[in-house]
Amino acid sequence: MHSSLSSMTSKKLCNCVAVPLIRRHVSATHQAATANATARSFLVRFIEERRKRSQQDDIRLEPYLSKGVYTESGAIRPMPKRYPLGIVKVLLIAIPFLYIGSLVSKYAALGLEKMDLFVYSDDDDDDDDDD
Structure with a gap:
């Protein structure tokens, strides 16, 4: 069972x-x-x-x-x-991006200079004045 x-x-x-x-x-x-x-x-x-x-x-x-x-x-x-307005299209793209790229590099250089990582020196120009 x-x-x-x-x-x-x-x-x-x-x-x-x-x-x-x-x-x-x-x-x-x-x-x-x-x-x-x-x-x-x-x-x-x-x-x-x-x-x-x-x-x-x-x-x-x-x-x-x-x-x-x-x-x-x-x-x-x-x-x-033929591409209509081809050169105009190229300029409409190239000019703003070149400008934006230059602004980015300018501010990056300023930031590096502020952090003392890259400091531009004018030592070469001062040597010519002493002669």
Whole structure:
């Protein structure tokens, strides 16, 4: 009697606790594997599409890479691409950043001089006046 009661309790315990835990673990493992597989397949697809697109770009640029006005067949090449207001765009970017860079270096030099890490000395100019 005692052994049958013990076996029923262990079966109940197994069905109520162990089986759901195992199912949950198997399901989580399967979901993780599926998620990894989808991420991997997405990355593989993305890389292949990028490679194809870059190869297409290379094919389109091929006639422009060789020098000269004429192609190998003797045809005149199309006009090069023009950028509207190109020099204005360059100046609108270059001038403010050059100014900001000069301000940063000026204040950095002042800070170094204030901390006595870098002190500008005029010793060379004073030697010329003594002669």
